[in-house]
Amino acid sequence: MTTAESPVRGGAPAARHSTAVPLAPPRRLLEFTIDDEPVRVPEGSTILDACRAQGKDIPTLCQGDTLTPKNACRVCMVEVEGSRTLVPACSRRAEAGMTVHTDTERARHSRKIVLELLASSVDLSTTPRAAEWLKEYDAKPDRFGPQAARLNEEPKVDNDLYVRDYDKCILCYKCVDACGDQWQNTFAISVAGRGFDARIAVEHDAPLTDSACVYCGNCIEVCPTGALSFKSEFDMRAAGTWDESKQSETTTVCAYCGVGCNLTLHVQDNEIVKVTSPHDNPVTHGNLCIKGRFGYQHVQNRE
Amino acid sequence: MDLHFGDSKPTDEERAAVDALLGPPESAWEAPAGEWVDRSADDLRWARGGRPARDRRDLLLPGLHAINDRVGWISDGALDYLCRRLTVPPAEAYGVATFYAMFSVRPRPATVLHVCTDLACAAHGAAEVCAGIEQRLGAGSGVHIERSPCLGLCERAPAALAVRAGDPVRTAVAAPATVESAVLAATSPDSADEEPPASLAVPQAGDPSLVLLSRVGVVDPASLDDYRAEGGYTALRRAFDIGPAQVIREVTDAGLVGRGGAAFPTGRKWQATASQPDHPHYVVCNADESEPGTFKDRVIMEGDPYSLIESMTIAGYAVGAHHGYLYLRGEYPRALARLEHAIAQARSRGLLGDDVMGQGYAFDIEIRRGAGAYICGEETALFNSIEGFRGEPRSKPPFPVEKGLFGKPTAENNVETLVNVLPILTMGAQAYAAIGTQKSTGPKLFCVSGSVARPGIYELPFGATLGELLELAGPPEKLRAVLLGGAAGGFVRADELDIPLTFEGTREAGTTLGSGVVLALDDTVPLPRILLRIAEFFRDESCGQCVPCRVGTVRQEEALTRLLERAGAEAEDDIALLREVGRAMRDASICGLGQTAWNAVESAIDRLGAYA
Ligand SMILES: Cc1cc2nc3c(=O)[nH]c(=O)nc-3n(C[C@H](O)[C@H](O)[C@H](O)COP(=O)(O)O)c2cc1C
Ligand code: SF4
Ligand code: SF4
Ligand code: SF4
Ligand code: FES
Ligand code: FES
Secondary structure, eight states: OOOOOOGGGTOOOOOOOTTOOTTSOOOOEEEEEETTEEEEEETTOBHHHHHHHTTOOOOOSSOOTTSOOOOOSOOSEEEETTOSSOEETTTOBOOTTOEEESSOHHHHHHHHHHHHHHHHHSOOTTSTTHHHHHHHTTOOGGGGOTTOOOOOOOOBOOSSSEEEOGGGOOOOSHHHHHHTTTTTOOOOOEEESOGGGOEEEOGGGOOGGGSSOOOOOHHHHHOSSSSEEEHHHHHHHHHTOOOGGGEEEEEEEOSSSSSOOEEEEEEETTEEEEEEOOTTOTTTTTOOOHHHHHOOGGGSOOO | OOOOOOSOOOOHHHHHHHHHHHOSOSSGGGSOTTOOTTOOGGGGGOOOOHHHHHTTGGGHHHHHHHHHHHHSSOOHHHHHHHHHHHTOOHHHHHHHHTTOTTOOSSOOOSEEEEEEOSHHHHTTTHHHHHHHHHHHSOTTSSEEEEEESOOSOGGGOSOEEEEEOSSSOEEEEESSOOHHHHHHHHHOGGGSOOOOOGGGGOTTTTOTTOSTTTTTTTSOTTOHHHHHHTTTTHHHHHHHHHOHHHHHHHHHHTTOBOSSSSOOBHHHHHHHHHTOSSSOEEEEEEEOOOSTTOOHHHHHHHHOHHHHHHHHHHHHHHHTEEEEEEEEOTTOHHHHHHHHHHHHHHHHTTSSBSSGGGSSOOBEEEEEEOOSOGGGGSHHHHHHHHHTSOOOOOOSSSOTTTSOGGGSOEEEEEHHHHHHHHHHHHHOHHHHHTSBOSSSBSEEEEEEEESOSSOEEEEEETTOBHHHHHHHHOOOSSEEEEEESGGGSEEEETTOTTOBSSHHHHHHTTOOOTTSEEEEEETTSOHHHHHHHHHHHHHHHOOSOSHHHHHHHHHHHHHHHHHTTOOGGGGHHHHHHHHHHHHHHHHHOSSHHHHHTTHHHHHHHHHSOTTO
16 A cells, blocks of 8 residues: 555645655755745755644644545635635645744634634534633634534444444545545445535445445544544444543454554453554554454454 | 446436437347347456546546437436446436536436526516416426526627437527527527528628738638638638747747736746647637627627637647637537537548658547536636636646646647637737737727717727727616626726726726626616526635635625625624625635636726625
């Protein structure tokens, strides 16, 4: 598996795994400025890479460390001198001599509105950091009024392994990319419909069980909002028993086959509640198969 | 990729529609699910998929058209069969099929009547006509009525287009539509009145000063000989005489600037494409023309189709392409027929094909039909659409001249832009540049509609004023405002008629020429309704890819709905909200749709004092 860009789609080439096999020739450094400070980054870095290296915290939602940036959410916008519009930091390559401003009134306004638009249309309650960002940018999603159109969809519970709660979906395309040509190559899901009515769906809007899905759970791994979640997590949340503060994480090697994928077991009250995989693992980059991801019942001690 | 197909089967008809496009299945593996009866020994050695099959992904949109044209909608079985033939994952194909307004994945009657309710038609009583039609063609009439965005027939507003699925598909246009003529078109498309000739859309037809429109109404659009007798193919001959590099130089020296809305210098685009080391190169003609109020490209294609074929050939020659795609909006059946005929004629006479004009240059043109999506006029969305993906814009850079159609260097131009290349080559760059102003050279087409006596396409040299143009078209007694540049453009006041119609002049006046729309509104037109209609248009046409546009267009529409009944102090909050959202949309949207969606409404508030 590779994350090589598909040239046909014209997307920006997939970048930078922190774990990429370190055999490539050293890359040239290029210089530019961020918020009036000079920075040097290897050629090919995005503005976001450079910002993070500087310790700057820019909100991101659709950006994923293992995926080609789709730059669809538009929360990471920064100002680049000479550009008519703002620029998505997650996907724009740094260029020598660029002048970037990350915290101008213009950039902040845009982030604030985008966060308001998102929070007014979908449920961000399980999106890590969303509450913090809404506060930081003084976003007031309620101001669009009680009549503001929302997704308002019931969670789709149609199999025993994972739940699709599209009321929480921000349409970041990560799951589609993970299921499609960037990782899994199963192409079980895509975006259907257009505009505000666009939704993640399998063919003919069928239940997942009628689709090509092989339940690898790689889409859950990349989903930034909790719209896709383990059935175990979904049920525990519904029952009010999900408690991350009581969870411990243990990374181990999957016992099923010889590939040696790393698994991170999330354990609460001595029960495995979900399984993720480290993104910086050079073998899997966070991807697993159905057995590694969901086949943990046999290790649980059941009386 | 391990494709999974359901077990829904196509009907014989659906299967025949797909096979008519792709040929019969080569192997039982390609046959519809469960039909393994005639499996042969060869099938055991036949590998489905692989590169040859994946390379046909671009036949997905034509395949969807084939089914929709024959049956009227796209069933699970039909979609699965098409996917099996093209090795396209069904989920992706479903995503594509549901992207386009002209397709349905739910059962519906074979006849669809598109009734335009957009700006020019609204100003000509579309609402009443539509209500009347809905009353006459209720449930059980066998006609599905769709309220449609602009059909590109604004000079004959209000307009309706009937499409009846079958073999062949039948279409009929009613414009200007009455309840009776629209109902007739839908219930009996074969006996509906014939459309008037394209030249009726050109009030100046026959005027010897016309350059771009000189042949409309003068030549028979079906006759290549007529076209040649009126100077056709002299420009291509000159192109062959001077060579590709010199053609690009002439176009550059002529100062030709794109007429598709973004006003990009054509010579620079061609040069950048021609000089790319990657091959093949492509030329793409953007004939999607879905901007409300725009119909100039349609009139050229219907009235003078060979001129576009010749121009595309010149463009291909200049940039080193051997294949051109003509992306035509799906709602233009007559333009489609005329262009198909013209291309076939040109091919049979050696003006397209392996050896154009015996010059050893190979070039051919393929028509691709859109299926009802304004966003597919955005240049990169258009590439995705041709390639068989959802018509979502790509982020730039990389730009099309570097990575365009199929990831290859591509020069994409508007119909009107391309047709300008003919006079540039026949009269020479200097003479051409002498027309118009220094910065906006050449002749320009304007689509005048709304409250004027003689709506239609007008050709004037750049630099004429808005007032002069309206004078030709017969302005209304009480002009309230003019929408310049279409839904993505801006309103100007009735006292601003001395604005010169040039790129620089409109820019100076804080507005835009856009795609050449001039929609005149008199004081009877309810402005808040028009503004709401514009917002609805963008809400409907957003591809949905990026948040500021996907949600922002909805929030703007909601605010404008509230503003239908508010003014003055009561309107202030919503106007502030519109401004804040609009600013973020302009700054943070991926493409021009989201970036310009708020322009017209903003200009109505600022210049016309709407809601004051
Ligand atoms: C939302 C959107 C819709 C567009 N629709 C059209 C169209 O229908 N026809 C067209 O020629 N250009 C359209 N454009 C402009 C094209 O993207 C592109 O700039 C143009 O085709 C380039 O041709 P030109 O250089 O000859 O103008 C549209 C742009 C946007 C952002
Ligand atoms: S579980 Fe795997 S196969 Fe199923 S939709 Fe998610 S990524 Fe695709
Ligand atoms: S389900 Fe999750 S990963 Fe998929 S588009 Fe929605 S938010 Fe993104
Ligand atoms: S601005 Fe609108 S149309 Fe353009 S990419 Fe974003 S959502 Fe799609
Ligand atoms: S994180 Fe950059 S656009 Fe989504
Ligand atoms: S055809 Fe109705 S507005 Fe153009």
